[in-house]
Amino acid sequence: MKILVVYYSYSGITRRLAEDIALITGGDLREIKPQKPYSFSYNTAVKEAREEIERGYCPPLIQGTESVEDADIIFIGSPNWLKTFAPPVLSFLKAVDLDGKTIIPFCTHGGGGFGRMIEDYKNECKNSIIKEGIALKGDYSFDELKNRLNSNM
């Protein structure tokens, strides 16, 4: 069973979670990178994110859209941005063929859990099997993650 761990991370917390998931599951790691990075200023980044999410904008990517044909299970990770996944993840979902794939969403957040992310994945990936997924705050422990992964797979 081939596992792929795909993620977008703005400030590194989701990257760490993605790396831990890849380590525990033996999956391949793939980072999604937008052509134009979001502002280093948190407040400006929130404004940019809000504007893009409101209009369903898919920012062009410089990395991450290679074929996922070989993967059976795809973990897809994002920070919770205004209750959903970050726009570069939407670009990824639209760029690759996820039909028939099992998707396990994961996110890191500042208290809002998945928000409405799971519903948004279900809307975007109508022909995929969307599992319950893993939402964690940045201060999760490796053992906690291991337990959550065991109950998800």
Ligand SMILES: Cc1cc2nc3c(=O)[nH]c(=O)nc-3n(C[C@H](O)[C@H](O)[C@H](O)COP(=O)(O)O)c2cc1C
């Ligand atoms: C633009 C923006 C919007 C955010 N919106 C939310 C939110 O709606 N709910 C929440 O719990 N956290 C929110 N956060 C906090 C992030 O989800 C959290 O810090 C996350 O762990 C960051 O992951 P990263 O380091 O991989 O980018 C937001 C952060 C940013 C930058």
